[in-house]
Amino acid sequence: xxxxxxxxxxxxxxxxxxDFTMVDNVTRSAYKNEKSVxxxxxxxxxxxxxxxxKVRAVYTWITYNITYRKEYSRFLKEPEFLVYFSEEHxxxxxxxxxxxxxxxTFNKRAGVCxxxxxxxxxxxxLLKIENELxxxxxxxxxxxxxxxxxxxxxxxxxxxxxxxxxxxxATFGAGVIxxxxxxxxxxxxxxxxxxxxLNRTHFPSAIKWRNFQKQxxxxxxxxxxxxxxxxxxxxIKIEEPKKGVITxxxxxxxxxxxxxxxxxxxxxxxxxxxxxxxxxxxxxxxGYSDYYLQRPRQDTALHIYIDNELAxxxxxxxD
Numbered sequence: 001x002x003x004x005x006x007x008x009x010x011x012x013x014x015x016x017x018x019d020f021t022m023v024d025n026v027t028r029s030a031y032k033n034e035k036s037v038x039x040x041x042x043x044x045x046x047x048x049x050x051x052x053x054k055v056r057a058v059y060t061w062i063t064y065n066i067t068y069r070k071e072y073s074r075f076l077k078e079p080e081f082l083v084y085f086s087e088e089h090x091x092x093x094x095x096x097x098x099x100x101x102x103x104x105t106f107n108k109r110a111g112v113c114x115x116x117x118x119x120x121x122x123x124x125x126l127l128k129i130e131n132e133l134x135x136x137x138x139x140x141x142x143x144x145x146x147x148x149x150x151x152x153x154x155x156x157x158x159x160x161x162x163x164x165x166x167x168x169x170a171t172f173g174a175g176v177i178x179x180x181x182x183x184x185x186x187x188x189x190x191x192x193x194x195x196x197x198l199n200r201t202h203f204p205s206a207i208k209w210r211n212f213q214k215q216x217x218x219x220x221x222x223x224x225x226x227x228x229x230x231x232x233x234x235x236i237k238i239e240e241p242k243k244g245v246i247t248x249x250x251x252x253x254x255x256x257x258x259x260x261x262x263x264x265x266x267x268x269x270x271x272x273x274x275x276x277x278x279x280x281x282x283x284x285x286x287g288y289s290d291y292y293l294q295r296p297r298q299d300t301a302l303h304i305y306i307d308n309e310l311a312x313x314x315x316x317x318x319d
Contacts, residue, residue, distance in 0.1 A: 015166055015192045020056045023048065027060040037106050037119070041126035051129050052161045055168070058123045059191045063174040066119070067110040068182045113171040117155045120170050130160040134167070136204040137218070140177070142226045142301045142313040145244035149222055152205050165212065166192040169202065176229075187229065200227045230309035236260040238312070239288060245315045246302070254293040254302070254316070256280070261289055265307055269293055271316070272301040 026047060034040040044057045102122050105115030117133055124131040134156050137149040156169040173190035175183050189197060198213050203221045215221070225244035239257035246254060261267060268277050273296070280291040293302070296316055304312040 015052055015162065015164075018052065020053075020060075020188075020191075023053050023056045024060045027057045028064055031057075031061055032065070037102065037122055038126065041123050044123070045127055051127075054127050055124065055129060055159050055161055056191060058120060058127075059168055059170055059173060060186075062116060062120060062170040063186050064184075065109055066105060066116060066170075066174060067184070068116075068171060068175060068177075069110045069112065070177070070182060113154050113156070116171040116174070117157050120157045120168065124157075124159055132158045134158050134202075134204050134206070134209050136202060136206075136209070137221070138202055139222070139226055142244075142303075142315060144222070145226060145313070145315050146223055148219060149203070154202070156202065158209065167198055167202070167213070169193060172201070189229070189232070197232050200224060226313035228310045228312065230306045230311035233309070234260065234262075234265065234306050234311065236306065236311070241314070244313075245317060247317045247319055248295060249319050253281075253295050256291040256293065256304075257288055258291060259288045261306070267291060268305045268308070270303050270305075271296045272303070273298060274300070277305075 027044075030047075031040065031043065034043065040061065044054050044061075048054045048057055098118055101111070101115055102118050105111035105119050111119075121131055121133055135152045136154055136156075137152060138154040139145060140153070154171075156167065156171070158165050158167055160166075169190040173187045175185045175187075177183075193202075195213050199215055202213075203215060203218055204210050204213070209215075223243050223245070225238070237259040239259060241256070248254065258267075266279075267282070268279055270277050278294060280293045283290040283292075296302075296318075299315075299317050302314040302316050303310060304314075
């Protein structure tokens with residue numbers, strides 16, 4: 001029992017701990033010219049033996065071959081009026097619409113999160129691997145911090161492998177949006193997403209999945225600051241301010257209390273409206289450090305960097 005507990009502590013997810021180098025290399029190099037979703041699934045099924053390898057191959061293929069197209073608009077649009085004659089007919093219509101979206105995403109090699117996730121689901125279905133779509137909320141940018149979400153704006157995948165459910169977001173794994181532009185950047189962290197990352201970036205609408213990831217309330221989720229890749233990479237902890245909207249009184253700088261920053265790591269920050277990188281004043285204390293950031297001239301967004309990598313974003317409002 002002690003050995004089993006030690007393994008859980010060292011490797012919270014045995015799936016994430018696996019080495020997928022071979023799967024990634026084969027998928028990236030050999031699958032570039034697949035002509036159909038079915039042929040892609042057949043090739044993955046032939047080349048890889050275990051379900052987890054097959055799911056990883058699906059993830060890698062989508063993240064390297066499908067481009068996120070922001071202009072394809074929001075994935076959840078206004079309600080459509082469908083004419084149908086029975087429940088079976090309605091399901092048929094909905095299935096046909098999904099199949100069309102999957103085909104468009106595959107053939108154009110582009111889409112939004114709905115296309116990414118539907119294509120992922122289709123490939124898992126063809127591979128006979130149990131899976132579900134997960135609908136919910138994310139904060140696309142710092143502009144959404146502090147605003148209570150009223151409609152679902154994202155969809156990702158839950159897949160069952162090795163008798164356990166894992167969460168996968170191929171949209172987030174494929175790239176990032178920076179200054180309004182999408183940049184392809186493969187991110188393995190969104191394959192079998194850790195709960196620490198998932199809780200702060202994804203809010204499922206279904207109670208089943210909220211319970212699965214031990215999610216906080218929607219209000220708390222929306223009030224959190226934007227936590228970027230560097231925040232999780234460097235495993236820092238924010239003691240204050242915990243909320244993503246900082247309201248400043250008439251005088252005084254912005255104060256941060258941060259744990260986990262190593263001595264050799266550099267902290268810098270910038271305000272959106274100024275575009276100048278600055279270094280904060282630092283007071284090192286036992287177990288944590290206090291950082292003092294210069295007060296902005298107007299309401300703006302604050303971007304905090306660790307070793308020149310974006311880690312945190314806040315809204316700043318002057319009282």
